[in-house]
Amino acid sequence: MDFDIRAYREALGSFPTGVAVVTAAGAESHIGITVNSFTSVSLDPPLVLWCMDRRSSRHDHFAAARAFTVSILGTEHKAVSARLARPGEHALDGIDLLATELGPPALRDSLAVFECVQQQALPGGDHTILIGRVQRFSRPGISAPLVYFRGRYSALAQGKPPEGVGGRRTTDDK
Numbered sequence: 152m153d154f155d156i157r158a159y160r161e162a163l164g165s166f167p168t169g170v171a172v173v174t175a176a177g178a179e180s181h182i183g184i185t186v187n188s189f190t191s192v193s194l195d196p197p198l199v200l201w202c203m204d205r206r207s208s209r210h211d212h213f214a215a216a217r218a219f220t221v222s223i224l225g226t227e228h229k230a231v232s233a234r235l236a237r238p239g240e241h242a243l244d245g246i247d248l249l250a251t252e253l254g255p256p257a258l259r260d261s262l263a264v265f266e267c268v269q270q271q272a273l274p275g276g277d278h279t280i281l282i283g284r285v286q287r288f289s290r291p292g293i294s295a296p297l298v299y300f301r302g303r304y305s306a307l308a309q310g311k312p313p314e315g316v317g318g319r320r321t322t323d324d325k
């Protein structure tokens with residue numbers, strides 16, 4: 152089918168998402184990229200995925216990486232998100248980071264952090280689908296989530312969280 156690609160992208164952008172930064176080992180140091188394709192795949196085993204544009208200059212590093220870390224961003228991470236979405240801008244210098252056990256650092260004060268070992272890299276058209284097995288997770292930050300909708304950063308409307316929200320279990324809980 153022949154699509155008007157711009158209209159198609161705009162239609163896809165009507166699906167509001169959160170925003171994450173994925174980090175992995177680069178040629179010399181760790182690198183990062185802003186993504187909104189992150190999603191959970193399976194609870195048992197704990198699998199997550201994100202999709203990487205094959206045309207990206209960062210593609211081969213992420214596709215080859217043994218491990219990656221996903222940091223779920225809050226509204227205060229908007230500038231970092233914009234920076235790591237700029238073409239060619241993948242260095243983490245000057246970004247407030249937290250060390251992880253697997254190596255790729257997390258962004259400090261993220262709403263959640265998922266430390267993954269890469270399980271599979273599957274072809275998906277002009278993207279590569281990167282599936283990770285979660286080894287550890289944590290919920291360091293408590294701010295409002297950064298939201299992406301119709302090509303712009305946004306935030307959830309402020310309101311009272313639903314009953315029962317607020318548990319902060321992590322892999323460190325026994």
Ligand SMILES: Cc1cc2nc3c(=O)[nH]c(=O)nc-3n(C[C@H](O)[C@H](O)[C@H](O)COP(=O)(O)O)c2cc1C
Binds near residue numbers: 204206207235236237
């Ligand atoms: C909110 C947002 C979400 C994005 N999500 C993805 C994504 O899921 N996968 C991806 O490959 N690029 C995504 N991008 C684009 C990359 O962040 C980045 O702009 C692109 O890789 C730049 O090209 P380069 O990697 O060649 O430097 C997203 C950008 C923004 C602003």
